[in-house]
Amino acid sequence: MKEYSPEIRTVNVTRYVTPLREGGSLPAIVEADDDFLYVLKFRGAGQGIKALIAELIAGELARALGLRVPEIVFAHLSEAFGRTEPDEEIQDLLRFSEGLNLGLHFLSGAITFDALVTTVDPTLASQIVWLDCLITNVDRTARNTNMLMWHKELWLIDHGAAFYFHHNWPNIEEQAKRPFLQIKDHVLLPKASELEAVDAAYKKILAPELLHQIVALIPDDWLVHDSPFATAQEHRQAYVQFLETRLTHSEVFVKEAQHARKGLV
Structure with missing residues (x-):
């Protein structure tokens, strides 16, 4: 990698x-x-x-x-x-x-991913499903895959619908520990047979320091606009808290995805 x-x-x-x-x-x-x-x-x-x-x-x-x-x-x-x-x-x-x-x-010449045309291997499918469970991305369905094929490789786009809880900021701890029920509609779920292995590997990569570094990229101007938090730093910390808690309890969303997959295969 x-x-x-x-x-x-x-x-x-x-x-x-x-x-x-x-x-x-x-x-x-x-x-x-x-x-x-x-x-x-x-x-x-x-x-x-x-x-x-x-x-x-x-x-x-x-x-x-x-x-x-x-x-x-x-x-x-x-x-x-x-x-x-x-x-x-x-x-x-x-x-x-x-x-x-x-x-x-802009990926010039890219075409929309079609699961009926392109086969995705189980590891890659599991990686994408796991990520979307982590970030609560509701927008990777067969109707709207938000994936592109470019130079024979799969690219992920359009994550604006992720972290949907941040539109009203309910209890962060409670939200972070919830399963992701919408995963049942994920276009790659039928192929995602390696979720436990991906969970173990990805949790090692997403260390707290890396989460802080990624969240630190958000401009202050974006965080103080229409914010329920007193400062941009408090707002940032809320995202980090959500991600850290969700990673700690990842078995919850992994089991939900596995359960949903059983109903499909």
Whole structure:
């Protein structure tokens, strides 16, 4: 496994290329000052900054575990950027998204993963199922796999729906110890026969220090916006607490996934 280094580059958006009218968040393909194209997730979209936080934490956890995720960058949108945009809806989105947004490297030519076409080996399937149980990602179903095939390899995208509890911050300890019932709808669950082995291996990788490093990547500005916590540091610590507790009690979500899988195979 390639050594993971928790570091995010910052780029400046220079050109709005085209909207991706999928769901309610209106992501877009944009060009940045490094001459690369990115799928931009806007802070001013309906799902808000919490979706960006979920995308950042989940994506970097996946990368730390050796799974393939497009490079994540902070993408700065200047105040003047949207003034020439003729579409009023997009113009409003750009205006409400001034400042730091989140971009994922655009995988040109990638195609949507189809479980009926592409076979995923049991270890990789178990790794992805385990990750989605950890981060409570409800959005990896047969209807919407949020996975791409690019250069014959499987890539994970779109984690904005993960950590859904953070939209109202109920009891963190209680949430962290719960099974993930929605795993029954996971597109890769039928192939995930190696969950116990993956659980043992991945818990060794996700040490407390690494969790702190990943959560520390979240910009303060994102954490103080509409936050139930007094400080950005308290907000960060809440995410770390959730992840540490969930890892300590991972047998709960592993057993739930195994139980759900028995009903499918």
